[in-house]
Amino acid sequence: MRWRRKYAKMRAYGKKYSMRSVSDNTSAIRSGDILLFSTFRNENIRLPYFLDYYRRLGVSHFLMVDNDSDDGGRPYLAQQPDVSLWTTRASYRRSRFGVDWLNSLQRQYGHGHWCLTVDPDELFVYPFCDTRPIRALTDWLDSSHVRSFGAMLLDMYPKGRIDAVPYRAGQDPIEIAAWFDPGNYVIDRNPSYWNLWIQGGPRSRMFFRDLPKKAPALNKIPLVKWDKRYAYVSSTHTLLPRGLNLTYDQWGGEKASGVLLHTKFLSTFGEKAEEELTRKQHYAGSVEYKAYAEKIQKDPDLWCNWSEKYINWRQLEILGLMSKGNWA
Amino acid sequence: MSVGIIMLVHTAFDRAEEVARHWAAAGCPVVFHVDKNVKDDAYYGFVKSMSDLPDTRFVKRHRCEWGTWGLVAATQAAAQTLLDDFPDVRHVYLTSGACLPLRPLQELFDYLDERPQTDFIESATTADVPWTIGGLDRERFLLRFPFSWRRQRMLFDIYVRFQRAVGYKRTIPNGVVPHMGSQWWCLTRQTLSAILEDPERKTYDRFFRKVWIPDESYFQTLSRLYSRQIESRSLTLSKFDYQGKPHMFYDDHLQLLRRSDCFVARKIWPFANRLYEAFLTDPDGAMKRTEPNPGKIDRIFAKAVDRRTRGRPGLYMQSRYPAEGRENGVTCAQYSIFEGFSDLFENFEPWLAKTTGARVHGHLFAPDRVEYSDGQTVMNGALSDSAKLRNYNKRAFLTSLIWNTRGERQCFQLGPMDEIEDIEWDIAKDPNAQISVITGAWAIGLFKSNRNFADIRKEAARLQQIESTHLNALRSEWAKARIRIWTMAEFIEAPMEPLQTIIDEIGRTRRKTLAEAPKMTDLKGFPQFLQSLKNQGMHPYLMGDFPIDPGKPDTQEPKPKPYLIK
Numbered sequence: 001m002r003w004r005r006k007y008a009k010m011r012a013y014g015k016k017y018s019m020r021s022v023s024d025n026t027s028a029i030r031s032g033d034i035l036l037f038s039t040f041r042n043e044n045i046r047l048p049y050f051l052d053y054y055r056r057l058g059v060s061h062f063l064m065v066d067n068d069s070d071d072g073g074r075p076y077l078a079q080q081p082d083v084s085l086w087t088t089r090a091s092y093r094r095s096r097f098g099v100d101w102l103n104s105l106q107r108q109y110g111h112g113h114w115c116l117t118v119d120p121d122e123l124f125v126y127p128f129c130d131t132r133p134i135r136a137l138t139d140w141l142d143s144s145h146v147r148s149f150g151a152m153l154l155d156m157y158p159k160g161r162i163d164a165v166p167y168r169a170g171q172d173p174i175e176i177a178a179w180f181d182p183g184n185y186v187i188d189r190n191p192s193y194w195n196l197w198i199q200g201g202p203r204s205r206m207f208f209r210d211l212p213k214k215a216p217a218l219n220k221i222p223l224v225k226w227d228k229r230y231a232y233v234s235s236t237h238t239l240l241p242r243g244l245n246l247t248y249d250q251w252g253g254e255k256a257s258g259v260l261l262h263t264k265f266l267s268t269f270g271e272k273a274e275e276e277l278t279r280k281q282h283y284a285g286s287v288e289y290k291a292y293a294e295k296i297q298k299d300p301d302l303w304c305n306w307s308e309k310y311i312n313w314r315q316l317e318i319l320g321l322m323s324k325g326n327w328a
Numbered sequence: 329m330s331v332g333i334i335m336l337v338h339t340a341f342d343r344a345e346e347v348a349r350h351w352a353a354a355g356c357p358v359v360f361h362v363d364k365n366v367k368d369d370a371y372y373g374f375v376k377s378m379s380d381l382p383d384t385r386f387v388k389r390h391r392c393e394w395g396t397w398g399l400v401a402a403t404q405a406a407a408q409t410l411l412d413d414f415p416d417v418r419h420v421y422l423t424s425g426a427c428l429p430l431r432p433l434q435e436l437f438d439y440l441d442e443r444p445q446t447d448f449i450e451s452a453t454t455a456d457v458p459w460t461i462g463g464l465d466r467e468r469f470l471l472r473f474p475f476s477w478r479r480q481r482m483l484f485d486i487y488v489r490f491q492r493a494v495g496y497k498r499t500i501p502n503g504v505v506p507h508m509g510s511q512w513w514c515l516t517r518q519t520l521s522a523i524l525e526d527p528e529r530k531t532y533d534r535f536f537r538k539v540w541i542p543d544e545s546y547f548q549t550l551s552r553l554y555s556r557q558i559e560s561r562s563l564t565l566s567k568f569d570y571q572g573k574p575h576m577f578y579d580d581h582l583q584l585l586r587r588s589d590c591f592v593a594r595k596i597w598p599f600a601n602r603l604y605e606a607f608l609t610d611p612d613g614a615m616k617r618t619e620p621n622p623g624k625i626d627r628i629f630a631k632a633v634d635r636r637t638r639g640r641p642g643l644y645m646q647s648r649y650p651a652e653g654r655e656n657g658v659t660c661a662q663y664s665i666f667e668g669f670s671d672l673f674e675n676f677e678p679w680l681a682k683t684t685g686a687r688v689h690g691h692l693f694a695p696d697r698v699e700y701s702d703g704q705t706v707m708n709g710a711l712s713d714s715a716k717l718r719n720y721n722k723r724a725f726l727t728s729l730i731w732n733t734r735g736e737r738q739c740f741q742l743g744p745m746d747e748i749e750d751i752e753w754d755i756a757k758d759p760n761a762q763i764s765v766i767t768g769a770w771a772i773g774l775f776k777s778n779r780n781f782a783d784i785r786k787e788a789a790r791l792q793q794i795e796s797t798h799l800n801a802l803r804s805e806w807a808k809a810r811i812r813i814w815t816m817a818e819f820i821e822a823p824m825e826p827l828q829t830i831i832d833e834i835g836r837t838r839r840k841t842l843a844e845a846p847k848m849t850d851l852k853g854f855p856q857f858l859q860s861l862k863n864q865g866m867h868p869y870l871m872g873d874f875p876i877d878p879g880k881p882d883t884q885e886p887k888p889k890p891y892l893i894k
Contacts, residue, residue, distance in 0.1 A: 131580035136597055143573060152646040183709020183732040184717075186724040187644055196649055205712045212720035219646060248649045252656045254639040257647035306710040320643045320731060326569045326636030328629050 001192075005240040008231035011096070012103035018090040019065060019101060023078040026061070026109055033060035034134055036116045037106060039098035040066060042275070043120040044073035045268060048170040050120045051080065057124070058133035059116065063109060065101045067092050092279075099232050110226035114138040117222050117236050118260060123174070124151060124222060125313050126258035127324040140327055141225070148239065149223040150247030151258035154180050154321060155201045156310065157265040157302035166267045173263035174310055180261075181205065182308040182319045185218065193238045195219060195245035202265075202302040207291040216288055220260055221247055256325030259316050265302060331356050331437055332417035334406040336399070337425035338363035338392060340598035341374045344425035348378065350608050354433040357383040357414045361402040364389040385409050395477050399511070399543040400536065407520055418444060421514045426595035427564060428577075430607055436563075436591045440514070447519050447555045450509030450562045451548040469506045470497045473540040498538075501531045507552055511543040512564035512594065515551060522554035523547065565590035565622050567629040570637055575629055582606055588622045642731055642760075644724065658758040659730040663738040664834060665761060668769025668816065670741045673846035677701075677741070683842065684834045686737035692729075693722070693746035708732035715747075722751040730760070737834060743770050744794035756801045761809035763802065764830050767795060768816040768871030772849060775857045785864050792870055799870075815872025823848065 029035065036059045040047075051062065066074050066087040077085045088101065095101050106115055116134070118124055126137055126149070141149060156177035158165060165176045185200035198219040199212065208215035220236045224244065231240050239245055249255045264272075269292075276289045308319070316322045333351045335358055337344045348358045360378070362371050371389070378384050387405040392398040403422060410420055419440045429436070440446075454465045471491045475483040500506065526532065532550060536542040551558065565588055567575040574595045577585060579602040585593055586606075596603055639648045642660025650656075664686070670676040681688040681701070690699030698713040700706075705713045709732030711725070712718075718725045730738060742748060755761050770791050774784045802811050810833070814826060828842055855874040862868065 128578070128580060132578050133599070135599060136576075136578055139597065140576060143576075144571070150646050181710035183728050184711045185645075185728070186721040187646075187649055188721070189649065196646060198646060202710070204717065205706075205710060205714075208717075209712060209714040210716050212717050248647045249636075249639065250649060250651045250654065251637075252639050252641075252650045252654045253637045253648065254635050254643075254645075255647040257645075304706045304710055305704075306706050306708055308710075320640065320645050323639075323645065323647050324632065324635060325647065326632045328575060328632035 001240060001242060004233070005229070005231055008099075008103060008233055008240060009107070009229075011100045012107060012231065015090070015095050015100035016104040016108075018095075019086040019088045019104075022066070022074060022085040022087050023083065025081060025084045026063070028082070029061050029109065029113075031112065034058060034114045034116065034138060035060065035110060036062045036118065037102045037110070038062065038064050038118055038120060039101055040064065040069070040073065040120045041092070042069045042071045042073065042272075044069065044071040044076060045167065045169045046120045046173070046263075047073055047076060049172060051083070052170070053123055054116075055082070057129065058135050063105050065098065065105070067098070097235055099235060103231050106226050106230070106232075107228050111228040113226055114141075115224055115226040117224075117232070121173075121263045122153070122222075123261040123263065124258060125261055125316065125322070126151065127256060127313060127317065127322070127327055129258075129313055137327075138223075138225070147225045147227075148221050148244040148247055149256070149258065150219070150221050151223065151260045152185075152198055152321065153201075153218040153220050153262045154259045154316070155203055155218075155262045155265065155302075156180050157202055157307075159301075159303040159307070161300045162265050162269055162302070163267045163300065173266055174261060176267075177263050177265055178310050179303055179307040180310060182306070182321070185321075186212075190238070190245075193233065193240075193245055194242045195221070195238050196248055203288075205304075206302055207288075214288075221245065222260060223258075254323040254325055256327050257322045259313070259322045261310070330416065330418040331440060332410045332414050332420050333358045334361070334403060334410060334420060334422045335359070335425060335427075336361050336363075336392070336402060336406075336423070337374070338366060340425055341370065341377075343596070343598045343604065345374070345377055346604060346608060347423075347425070347428060348384065349381070350429065351433070352381050352383060354437075356433070357385075357410065357417065359385045359387060359406045359410045359413075361387050361392075361406045362389055363402075364391040364398075365393075383414070385413060393476060393478065395473075395541045397537045397542055400546045403543070403547070404524060408524055411517060411521055411524070418517055419514055420517070420520050421563070421592075422512055423564070423592060424512070424594060426598070427512070427592050428594070428596045428603060428607055429592050430565075430585055430588065431591055439591070443559075445516065445518075446557045446559050447513070447515045447551055448559050448561065448563050449513035449515060449548060449551050449555075451507040451552060451558060451560050452509055454506055454508055465508075466506075467492075468508075468540040468545065469500060471540075472496075472498065472538040474538065477540075498535070501535050502528060504532075504549055504553065506545060507548045508545045509548040509560070510562040510564070510566055511547075512562050512566060512592075513547060513551075514563050515547070516555075519551050519555045523550045526550070526553075563591045565593040565625065566595070567625065569629070570633045575632075577603060579603055581625075584625055584628070588625050590622055642727060644727055657760065658754060659727050659760045661730055661734055661737070662760045662762065663730055663740075664830070665740060665742050665755065665763045667742045667764065668766030669764070669846075671743070671769040671772045672766055672816070672819070672848060674849050676846050679844070679846040680739060683831055683844075684737070684739070686739050686834060687733065689738065689740040691743065691746050692726075692740045693718070693742060693748055693751065695745070695747055698725075699741075719747060722747075723754050726751065726754070739834075744791040744798065745770060745773075748794070748798060752798050752801050753806075756804070756807040756809055756811070759808045759810075762830070762833060763809050763811045764826070765799070765802065765811070765813045766816050766819045767799065767813060768792075768868065770795065771816075771858070771861075771868060771871060772851070772854070775854055776849075781860070781864070785861060785866050788861055788868060789866050792868060795870055815870065817872030817874050820848065820851070 036054055062083040064077055064083060064085050068089045077083045157179055158177050159179055181201045185198055188197045190197050196219050197217055199215040204215040217237050221239055222236050233240055273289050273292050333356050337360055351358050375386055387409050390398040390402045392402055407420055475487055477484050536546045569575055576595055576597045577593055578597050579600050582602055641657030677688045687701055689701045692698055697715050698718050709728055774788055858868050858874055
């Protein structure tokens with residue numbers, strides 16, 4: 001494990017030089033600031049709401065890696081005073097889906113900070129997020145000597161055709177993609193990295209009915225009190241050292257956890273899926289996108305009778321998708 | 329003024345200043361102790377910002393680490409200064425920088441004026457307190473604790489074990505009885521000065537210096553020696569979680585704190601702007617003058633501890649994934665499994681649904697698809713009917729189904745033709761499962777089928793083998809479900825009695841006798857069928873003993889007509 005961690009760090013070190021800085025505002029980072037790390041490609045339309053959402057939660061600085069966008073997202077972010085932006089034309093797949101780039105930035109800027117690592121289509125929800133800023137959560141985690149906080153990916157989708165309601169820049173995507181699967185998730189424990197492997201949700205139900213093992217992983221650990229020795233191994237699913245992956249209780253109790261509302265299934269999805277298919281830059285030969293493209297052509301409705309409409313974090317807590325743990 | 333404040337500060341100086349000014353504005357002298365770990369410039373900045381207030385003092389700084397003597401030394405020094413410099417003070421209130429007064433201070437003063445001789449200090453003997461963390465209660469006083477629990481845990485543990493091994497025990501000076509309690513107290517001048525001026529103080533200090541967490545026991549123990557009247561409770565509302573760490577209060581606790589009627593609360597999150605605003609600036613005269621009543625808050629925090637330590641039984645999720653045997657309940661609610669009933673009775677499922685009001689599924693573990701009730705293709709929680717998804721993790725499928733349908737009893741059919749491997753043991757070991765089995769009833773399906781007899785014979789052998797293994801699981805010593813097993817022959821002799829028992833146990837409707845029986849399938853020719861199997865060299869034994877004489881198939885002849893059992 002130690003060597004795997006070293007290997008991840010090495011890769012990150014190597015990939016550092018494939019990134020070019022576009023705007024560097026990192027001198028504005030103060031000790032104790034909460035930092036957000038993200039990598040994106042052609043997500044311009046989502047960026048305004050994304051920045052707005054996380055600013056409201058109390059993120060102080062955004063460190064973003066642009067993977068060769070050509071839709072105007074780069075100049076938009078370069079104007080933001082609280083964003084530091086890098087750009088790269090290198091392969092997303094060969095940087096292990098952006099992990100290497102972010103590891104290298106986290107190593108340089110994240111040490112000693114609480115770091116939130118999310119994609120532009122992920123909205124972080126945690127207990128009391130409607131009344132307490134993220135700082136309240138990280139202070140509490142600090143006082144409980146907890147270094148990492150888990151948040152499962154929850155796929156959101158609209159009722160009806162995915163492309164029925166066009167998404168406008170700046171709009172809350174949950175207004176359109178308001179529905180989710182409340183209780184069809186399966187969990188397994190990864191014996192070597194100790195993290196949980198969660199699958200399920202609409203993607204399993206619709207696209208992977210006959211190939212459940214191939215369904216995408218939904219477990220994520222996006223919030224970590226970073227130390228320069230840490231490294232993400234595959235996306236934000238797995239961390240090293242592996243003690244950081246123990247965000248769950250094994251004695252019957254519940255640890256606190258959150259949810260990442262995954263708003264991938266918007267009107268923008270069709271183009272995106274096609275683009276990704278031709279680029280073949282995603283996990284396992286983009287098998288996921290192949291399955292989507294096929295299904296979406298035929299029947300682009302993920303909604304079913306038992307879909308649940310999103311209200312707030314308390315609803316997710318009652319459904320058992322996340323937990324307050326002993327935070328009250 | 330009759331009340332003086334000691335304030336222990338180590339962080340969030342802006343908040344400490346705000347609260348101190350609030351006390352000072354009501355005329356209370358405030359004595360500060362600032363932790364020595366605080367950097368000098370921060371400390372002097374704080375001193376300077378308080379310098380416009382005449383009735384404040386700063387005392388010599390001690391290093392305050394949790395669980396060590398420093399906190400007591402700091403309190404002693406501050407108390408001494410307060411008593412010496414402000415002779416009018418009658419009650420001394422110990423607070424921290426994260427404490428916040430919840431009620432108008434005048435109410436606190438009035439409350440104390442009415443009880444001039446009373447010491448408010450939580451103080452209980454070690455045998456009577458449930459909240460010791462780390463398993464050390466009496467030993468706190470009998471062993472020595474020179475190492476830090478936070479920084480030198482290993483040495484701490486080794487030294488504790490060593491002392492236990494050699495049987496070391498300290499003697500408690502002058503036979504005082506150790507008491508423990510919340511460190512936030514409010515003592516009278518008489519009691520406090522008696523403790524500080526005690527001729528034996530050196531002895532006590534020497535003893536408590538090596539006690540673990542002396543700030544929770546020094547004043548709590550010694551006040552018992554001098555106090556005229558101890559009210560064993562703290563005026564400060566302070567809740568602890570299961571690790572002994574104080575709960576924080578946030579903006580959303582505002583209403584809760586208002587209704588608590590406590591005088592002071594801790595700890596307040598330093599960025600809880602609304603709380604500081606609400607309690608320090610607006611006098612809120614509407615608050616009733618009542619006894620402190622933190623019960624509502626108690627419940628909320630007790631629930632939080634319960635959720636952290638016990639969790640919700642039957643729930644498997646990203647932050648609750650109990651190891652086997654630690655689930656405290658494999659599933660979250662009771663459910664019923666029927667094996668062989670839908671083979672024997674033609675209309676069993678609708679009958680059961682009607683009689684019990686429960687949700688009755690078909691064979692949930694059928695090989696081709698999940699047979700949800702009413703032919704639905706998706707079930708609660710958006711569970712799919714795909715057999716592959718179900719087989720991918722059968723246990724998760726079952727626990728999710730039961731979790732998703734909380735509040736509605738689930739019943740389903742099971743049989744040897746289903747894919748029961750990997751799940752039969754989970755069911756057998758689950759105390760929430762009610763399993764009723766009619767053994768051998770699967771043969772009815774074969775009996776009615778239109779297949780070649782050679783195939784039937786082969787299939788019968790296979791199913792009998794599976795059911796027999798399954799019965800071994802149900803009859804094993806690890807099985808914890810409520811299990812009833814009848815052979816088919818046994819069951820059809822008197823079907824109503826067992827049915828009545830099962831339905832009563834489901835107990836959804838009020839207890840009544842069954843008005844209507846399910847319709848038993850026509851078994852004419854079944855014994856001969858069994859006999860043919862035997863003649864082919866296959867031995868069907870799970871059905872029990874059917875009369876073979878083809879001349880009198882009387883057990884099957886009269887179709888069970890609806891009848892009542894009195």
